[in-house]
Amino acid sequence: MSKIHAAVTAVHGYVPDYVLTNHELETMVDTNDEWITSRTGIKERRILKGEGLGTSDMAVPAVNALLAKRGISAEEIDLIIFCTTTPDFVFPATANILADKIGAKNAWGYDLQAACSGFLFGLATGSQFIESGKHKKVLVVGADKMSSIMNFEDRATCIIFGDGGGAVLLEPNDEGNGVIDSILRSDGSGAAYLHQKAGGSVKPASHETVDAREHFAYQEGQAVFKFAVTNMAEVAAEIMDRNNLVADDVAWLVPHQANKRIIDATANRTGISADKVIINIERYGNTTNGTIPLCLWEWEDKFKKGDSLVLAAFGGGFTWGSIYLKWAY
Numbered sequence: 001m002s003k004i005h006a007a008v009t010a011v012h013g014y015v016p017d018y019v020l021t022n023h024e025l026e027t028m029v030d031t032n033d034e035w036i037t038s039r040t041g042i043k044e045r046r047i048l049k050g051e052g053l054g055t056s057d058m059a060v061p062a063v064n065a066l067l068a069k070r071g072i073s074a075e076e077i078d079l080i081i082f083c084t085t086t087p088d089f090v091f092p093a094t095a096n097i098l099a100d101k102i103g104a105k106n107a108w109g110y111d112l113q114a115a116c117s118g119f120l121f122g123l124a125t126g127s128q129f130i131e132s133g134k135h136k137k138v139l140v141v142g143a144d145k146m147s148s149i150m151n152f153e154d155r156a157t158c159i160i161f162g163d164g165g166g167a168v169l170l171e172p173n174d175e176g177n178g179v180i181d182s183i184l185r186s187d188g189s190g191a192a193y194l195h196q197k198a199g200g201s202v203k204p205a206s207h208e209t210v211d212a213r214e215h216f217a218y219q220e221g222q223a224v225f226k227f228a229v230t231n232m233a234e235v236a237a238e239i240m241d242r243n244n245l246v247a248d249d250v251a252w253l254v255p256h257q258a259n260k261r262i263i264d265a266t267a268n269r270t271g272i273s274a275d276k277v278i279i280n281i282e283r284y285g286n287t288t289n290g291t292i293p294l295c296l297w298e299w300e301d302k303f304k305k306g307d308s309l310v311l312a313a314f315g316g317g318f319t320w321g322s323i324y325l326k327w328a329y
């Protein structure tokens, strides 16, 4: 019997309407379009505006469109893994809230937190339920409302992040397509360089934490950059070596979109030519868990059945990893 892989059988994304351009940021912090473009590759990002709207509100339209595309109802979903760093609430899980909003009455679900690598961790985890035969339809969502934890007075951090996300459906495949291999890593000693200081159990919210602006993402950009640029490139190269892939065998490199310079370094290290590197950072910035599903969504029409995709990410924690995925349709 041929091995069952977890194949992506549908993908869809969502970005909010509001476009925050570099020029508008110039009116908010001491920055300029030239600096942001040359240091990051970002020209604009989306912001979810509106009282009472959270990360699940971006997942709902993405998932509803995905289900319509695949021609299935929400009730057929077995499991929802919601990868996010900006859950609707500390608890309950955003996966539960999403399930309720879309009518996924038969699904169980949980949130997965691995910062910018979350979607890859979710894809690898969700695949296990398909490969084991436990489930037939697993929804992996990656979405973030990064604007909810952005200090728009911190020019080194607020310029790179944006809101958005997407979802993929995983189903069994016996044709050799789907998630073929994954390498996932974490190193908690990197936590100091990228984290949110307050709002967790160590430092619950108080007047003092609010006054000190500790409920925002804190990033030491240069330190993170140094780790990201090496580790994302190395892990992508490692998964290619392990699966005997040379650059010509790879149809698409799908990198996390944190900084164009980190993406370029990954492409250089793997030897994958620029025309096969998916980049939309100039329009969306870093949507954390949203970047890779948004890339898959926007490039879906270009993928062919059997294409070899190498996905790679690096994020806070530190977390990083790479997935070798053969496209199934």
Ligand code: UT7
Pocket: 030, 031, 032, 035, 036, 039, 040, 116, 155, 156, 157, 159, 160, 220, 221, 222, 223, 224, 225, 228, 257, 258, 259, 262, 286, 288, 314, 315, 316
């Ligand atoms: O996805 C999750 C993981 N996160 C990442 O992968 C992000 C990795 N880090 C980065 O992408 C970059 O470090 C940043 C884009 C965040 C910052 O770029 P950088 O080239 O590392 O800048 P820097 O922090 O070293 O700052 C260089 C200079 C400083 O000025 P001085 O001290 O040289 O006078 C900053 O104050 O640029 C200044 N600067 C800015 N200038 C204009 C920092 N931010 C800005 C800004 N506009 N927005």
